[in-house]
Amino acid sequence: MIRIDVELGARGYPIFIGQGLLADHSLLGRAVKTQQVMLVTNERVGPLYAGAIETAFQDRQLCRVTLPDGEAYKTLDSLSLIMTALLQNRFERGCTVVALGGGVVGDVAGFAAACYQRGVSFVQLPTTLLAQVDSAVGGKTAVNHPLGKNMIGAFHQPVAVVADLATLTTLDEREFRAGLAEVIKYGLLRDREFFDWLESNLDSLLAREVGALTHAVRRSCENKASVVGADEQESGERALLNLGHTFGHAIENVLGYGVWLHGEAVAAGLCMAAQISTLLGNIAPTTHDRIVQLVERAGLPTAAPEAASASALLAAMSVDKKNRGGRIRLVLLDAIGHASLREDYPHAALLEVLQPGAPPSGVATASGPPPA
């Protein structure tokens, strides 16, 4: 078992990574310290793992809330459902909300933990690659609003994250590949060596070999923990973790939440960020091509969907949380392994990248397979 610590003083916590951790009653018992435990999961993950969790906590007061599966349910209504369960079962301030599932479950359960009685303990048991490498770490919780993704939320750190790699073996192919977008993101934005490793080991990763999975989750969590420890509330460096997300969130919003998976939209966003970085002369066309090829090999889209018009994407991007003074701020690449937050790009370059199906001048054409 690997342990990585998120260094946040009194709000610091461990991330445990390993095979079969959800069956480790002793570990779960130490991660969840309270008598009252509210397990939040979804209808896909619950039947697979909730029983084991309930066994681990049979000496506690455990209740379960099962949300429908998918980004379309990351809403205030789902929040309200969790609140009702907490109140109906007389849960007190000294309780723990436990998220068992992917990014949607973690985000909405975490926001419930942040708000219930103005804040209760929270534990993340991520069961998707995307949640294990990204969303379960760092304390960002939120629900969506029809007008913008993650617009209603809170910073609320978990007290522990337990990432059981065994859950990744049952993950369906589309979900697994979506998680790779966030893995690739870390290499691109701050870890050139990891990007090189991904180029060399993508096939092992796609085959879900334990060694490759372990390294990918570990290195991603180390990167995330380092950034979050330095800038918990995103006053600086943490914004760089949004590489690909300004475009990605706009794609999700324009298509409707859940049509593309979050990771699929981020994958296209990474390629769009690479494209505009190339147009600005920040990275070479060959660098752009390496990025697009890796995303493509991961079976992920490399461009925005035809159904999303440039004007619709631009409108959706105008409510991004990074924006200041009406200006859309983008995380752009200066090299593989180095990114920066920019607002000094020409608007024309952004418009060019947003044109559906228009390959950028000077870079290779790339259009990923649309998700199933």
Next chain:
Amino acid sequence: MIRIDVELGARGYPIFIGQGLLADHSLLGRAVKTQQVMLVTNERVGPLYAGAIETAFQDRQLCRVTLPDGEAYKTLDSLSLIMTALLQNRFERGCTVVALGGGVVGDVAGFAAACYQRGVSFVQLPTTLLAQVDSAVGGKTAVNHPLGKNMIGAFHQPVAVVADLATLTTLDEREFRAGLAEVIKYGLLRDREFFDWLESNLDSLLAREVGALTHAVRRSCENKASVVGADEQESGERALLNLGHTFGHAIENVLGYGVWLHGEAVAAGLCMAAQISTLLGNIAPTTHDRIVQLVERAGLPTAAPEAASASALLAAMSVDKKNRGGRIRLVLLDAIGHASLREDYPHAALLEVLQPGAPPSGVATASGPPPA
């Protein structure tokens, strides 16, 4: 103008108290530091004061959200309404939400500020006595859930509180008297001298004489600021500010939010807390009588409504945020000016206090006029 500082380090802020402050453009301009201003008010207060605020900020981007009036609208739906307005108007993280109104407006607008994009600036312009002396100070924000009051919320401090005493002159009589419950609370729980002053000056206060109003608001805010500065997130002393509220919240919940005003329910709760304190022998019957008489002179109820059964009140109290291990914790009096959080009281004493219309043994009968 009086200035009181809430000492919370980087989250500290000033409370300004005085006559005509909402017409002081310079003060408002300093309190609200951002270009984008979302004014949240209700349909009763908005027509009276929102125009003046909008004039003060005519060089900013100001939008207004008007909620219906009353506790029944302190809901997730109202939160959602504010979020929609923020997003439709492209409000960024660097915006300010300004609450203009009483406790309901302040609590829901504050929660919106806490959650929008995971937290934006917040300014309180309280226009009721209750909000000026209590709810606008201290950073507790929340909405109600059908199963419990203030169960969904956050700690989110304002950056400034501007309490214009002139707004109290137009406050209707019932609202004004409700605010007195919180004023009396401070005397009871930690300021014996203030309680004595209230006994001597209640008539001037009821006549809304400027000198009496100024002292009552100032002394209440000084007490609140002192407690919040020492215990922002209610790990200890701050729970004492809940004197009367465990009973009060239960009354509000059982009758339905808005049937009794919050302050009316708290007034009855103060008398119930005095009654159980007397039953336990912590305070003398004559002390109990002084408390009930002051509440009665303020025109406030001194007992739970007949319509609320003991069993219904008990059920509602079982979801109180102070409870631990299934035990209802109560703030009880040891003397006028001294309170403590207790769970070592006999259940029979609690049941006796909850019996509708049953005067306690050994203390004078007291039943306040039901609110209009």
